[in-house]
Amino acid sequence: MANIAAQRIKREFKEVIRSEEVAKCAIKVELVDNNYTELKGEIAGPPDTPYEGGNFVLEIKVPETYPFNPPKVRFITKIWHPNISSVTGAICLDILKDQWAAAMTLRTVLLSLQALLAAAEPDDPQDAVVARQYKENLEMFKLTARHWTNAYAGGPSVNPECDDKIKRLVDMGIEEHQARVALSSYNWDLERATEQLFS
Amino acid sequence: MGYEINRFQGEVDEELICPICSAVLEDPLQAPECEHVFCKACISQWVARQPTCPVDRQTLTSAQLTQVPRILRNLLARLMINCDNAQYGCTRVLNLDSLSIHLEECEHNPKRPVLCEQGCALVIPQDELKDHNCIKELRTLITKQQQKMNEYQLEFHELRYFILEQRREMQLLKDFMRALKTSNPSMRAIADAMDRDAQDREVVRWSGSLQRARVTRWGGMISTPDDALQRMIKRTLTEMGCPIHILDDLMENCHECRWPPGLCSLETRQNNRRQYENYVCKRVPGKQAVLVLHCDNQHMGEDMMIEPGLVMIFAHGVE
Numbered sequence: 001m002a003n004i005a006a007q008r009i010k011r012e013f014k015e016v017i018r019s020e021e022v023a024k025c026a027i028k029v030e031l032v033d034n035n036y037t038e039l040k041g042e043i044a045g046p047p048d049t050p051y052e053g054g055n056f057v058l059e060i061k062v063p064e065t066y067p068f069n070p071p072k073v074r075f076i077t078k079i080w081h082p083n084i085s086s087v088t089g090a091i092c093l094d095i096l097k098d099q100w101a102a103a104m105t106l107r108t109v110l111l112s113l114q115a116l117l118a119a120a121e122p123d124d125p126q127d128a129v130v131a132r133q134y135k136e137n138l139e140m141f142k143l144t145a146r147h148w149t150n151a152y153a154g155g156p157s158v159n160p161e162c163d164d165k166i167k168r169l170v171d172m173g174i175e176e177h178q179a180r181v182a183l184s185s186y187n188w189d190l191e192r193a194t195e196q197l198f199s
Numbered sequence: 200m201g202y203e204i205n206r207f208q209g210e211v212d213e214e215l216i217c218p219i220c221s222a223v224l225e226d227p228l229q230a231p232e233c234e235h236v237f238c239k240a241c242i243s244q245w246v247a248r249q250p251t252c253p254v255d256r257q258t259l260t261s262a263q264l265t266q267v268p269r270i271l272r273n274l275l276a277r278l279m280i281n282c283d284n285a286q287y288g289c290t291r292v293l294n295l296d297s298l299s300i301h302l303e304e305c306e307h308n309p310k311r312p313v314l315c316e317q318g319c320a321l322v323i324p325q326d327e328l329k330d331h332n333c334i335k336e337l338r339t340l341i342t343k344q345q346q347k348m349n350e351y352q353l354e355f356h357e358l359r360y361f362i363l364e365q366r367r368e369m370q371l372l373k374d375f376m377r378a379l380k381t382s383n384p385s386m387r388a389i390a391d392a393m394d395r396d397a398q399d400r401e402v403v404r405w406s407g408s409l410q411r412a413r414v415t416r417w418g419g420m421i422s423t424p425d426d427a428l429q430r431m432i433k434r435t436l437t438e439m440g441c442p443i444h445i446l447d448d449l450m451e452n453c454h455e456c457r458w459p460p461g462l463c464s465l466e467t468r469q470n471n472r473r474q475y476e477n478y479v480c481k482r483v484p485g486k487q488a489v490l491v492l493h494c495d496n497q498h499m500g501e502d503m504m505i506e507p508g509l510v511m512i513f514a515h516g517v518e
Contacts (some may be wrong), residue, residue, distance in 0.1 A: 004200050004220045004241075011221045066249055067219055102245045102253035103218035179513075 005066040009036040012106040019107055027110040029060075036063050041073070041110055045155065046118040050145035054153025058113070059089075060106070063185070070100035078177075080141075080148040080184060082122040082131035091116075092126035129185050135137065137187060144184045151180065165190050169197065201225040208279040208292060215275060217241050218254055226276060228264040236267055236437045247452060268358075284308050312500055401442045402507060403494050409439070412482035412489045416477045416516025419487075422455035422468075424512045429453060432488050439484070445507040449490070453510035461502035462509075474503055480511075488512040 002052045009031035013036070018046040021027045028042040043060035045051025048057060056079060060104075061072040073096055075089035095104060095112055125131030134141040147162045149155030165188060174197055201222030204211055206282035217224050218338070219241035226239035235254045237245075243261055276296035282289040282305055283298075302308070307327035319333035321340075333392050338445070354419045379386045433450045441449065451457050461471045479496055480489035492508035 007203065008219075008221045067253075068245055099256070101251065101256050102241075 006064055006065060007038050008067050009039070009062055009106070013039070013068065016106060016107045016110070021107070021111065026114065027107070029106055029110070039106070040076075041106070041132045043110055043114045043117070044127045045149060045153065046114055047071075049118050050142045051081075051153070052155065054149035054155035056117075056153055058110075060109075065115045067102045067104070070096050071103075071106070071109065072096075073113070078148060078152040080130055080145040082125045082127060083116060083185050085127050086130060086148075086181065087127075090126060092121075092124060133184075133187065136141075141185050142186070148180070148184070162188060169194065201288055202280060202295070202383055206285075208281075211278065212274070215271075217276070219245060223278065223280075225345050227267045227271065227275070229267045230257065230259050231263045231265060236271065239264075282307070314431045324394060397443050398435075398442065399494070402445060403438060404494065405440060405442055406495055409481040409490065412480040414478075414489060414506070414511075414513070414516060416478060416513070416514055417472065419513040419516040420468075421512045421514055422458075424453055428512060432483065432486060432512060434499050435483055435488075437489075438511075448507050449510055451509065451510060453488075457505075458509065459502050459505045461500065471503065474499070478503075482517075483510075486512075487515060487517050489517055 002102045002134050005124050013031070016022060019027070026044045030042075032038040032040050037063070039060040039189065043056050043058065045054040045056065056098070057076040059072075059074050059076050063069050063072065073091060074090065075084055076112065078086065078089070080086055082092070091113070093116055095101075095109070096164045104132045120134060122134045123132040130141070134142065143159060143162070146155065146158050150157050162183070164184055166176060167181070168190065172194070174182075178197070179193070182197050183190065186192040186196065201217045201220050201224050203222050204216070207223065211223055218235065218240045219237055222238075224236060224238055227236050228239050228242055229236045230252045233252055233255050235252055241252070242264060246259055246261045246264075250258060250260050253309040255449070276294060278295045279292050279297050280298055282291045282293070283302055284305050284307040287309050287460075289305055291301060291305070293301055303328060305311070309324065311325045313325050313328060314320045315321050315323060315328070315336075316332060317331075317332060317333050317491055319334055319337050321333075323331055323336075377389065380390050383386075430448060432453065433446070436446060436449065455462065461467050461474070466490075475500060478491050479489055481495070483490060484485075484518050490508060491504075493506050493512060494508075496504050496508070
């Protein structure tokens with residue numbers, strides 16, 4: 001790894017560790033390998049959002065050309081958000097693409113992702129299904145996002161009805177995550193989800 | 200790429216850190232409006248990818264980058280840094296601005312060139328001295344040179360063969376031409392004309408290689424130089440590389456008895472005095488004489504010029 005990239009990441013790593021946000025448990029970063037090319041990030045779901053109470057793990061890959069190119073970041077924790085793929089965890093955020101600037105750091109990236117959780121951009125979606133639900137039925141979106149936060153990010157349990165519906169599909173032999181995706185995509189309409197799963 | 204922070208004594212202010220490499224600024228440059236400062240190498244690499252300030256994303260091109268204020272340069276210069284060769288035993292800690300001078304002469308630099316004193320007199324990096332073996336090094340050198348010599352030898356043989364080939368071909372052509380000339384009168388005329396052309400070109404080329412001369416006193420012209428003077432000038436012309444086929448003609452034209460009508464007597468010379476300045480004269484080094492070649496003086500009238508040119512010898516007045 002180029003010297004400049006390693007040196008920057010070392011310094012930024014310390015910066016995150018020392019930051020106020022870590023003290024408040026809002027962001028966290030850990031090393032995955034010893035040569036600073038891959039890190040594990042973690043952000044807390046922002047308060048007053050469906051993600052509140054959840055902890056979201058991120059994969060951060062630092063390219064050789066860092067900081068001239070942005071780090072490659074994706075969600076490891078499954079999440080229901082218009083700008084994050086519910087399948088791959090890929091993120092649609094301008095600063096991770098063409099709006100990257102060399103003076104940005106791991107800390108600013110993590111904080112920007114946290115801000116993205118609080119302010120979705122449904123008109124520039126990464127996940128079209130989620131974005132459509134967000135625009136057509138905001139309450140349904142919030143319910144689903146909260147449910148996913150509970151299921152994957154350790155958030156509080158909110159709606160036992162959802163869990164019941166999933167259980168019924170699981171009893172029919174459907175894998176749990178697959179059942180959750182189907183139900184989420186059909187606004188928790190059990191009949192339509194079943195139809196789609198068995199068609 | 201700046202200087203690593205842990206090479207410095209004491210705390211380094213955040214303002215002296217490059218936002219791109221996060222090391223202490225090296226050759227800093229600043230953006231014109233926002234005044235953000237970066238290492239020269241870092242910001243050049245960034246704007247080559249994207250013409251914006253890396254901190255606030257204002258438009259920024261490399262041409263807009265400017266020198267940072269003196270105060271910033273002074274603050275940087277004053278920082279105390281350890282030598283690049285600290286890991287090789289250099290204990291010097293010095294001002295950042297004297298680092299480069301020190302590095303040039305730092306004796307701990309493992310790559311410092313040193314002279315082998317065991318006999319081979321090769322110049323080698325200091326860190327290789329320990330494992331250095333004169334015989335081995337010299338042998339490699341000899342092998343390399345041997346190789347090169349072999350290559351040259353090969354090339355030499357090839358070239359010699361090539362020249363022989365060419366020579367044979369030329370001989371063939373010459374024979375062919377000779378046969379043509381003898382069997383065909385019009386070919387002979389062409390060949391003679393070609394010979395003449397070649398000779399003319401040689402004179403023009405020679406003239407081009409000579410320096411211009413200036414005659415300050417035309418009155419000093421010797422119209423009847425004696426034999427000794429003529430021999431001396433002729434020798435000099437030969438040394439100047441005068442084409443053989445015009446040498447004798449030129450030398451004959453150094454006496455008024457062979458000069459054109461406009462120069463051949465005192466009276467005509469007096470009448471045409473005004474035209475002298477129009478002559479293009481070439482220098483005859485070390486002699487009070489000038490060459491007035493026909494090829495340089497086609498602008499002069501018929502009565503002032505003859506083929507292949509004139510030699511004018513002076514008592515004085517040539518520069």
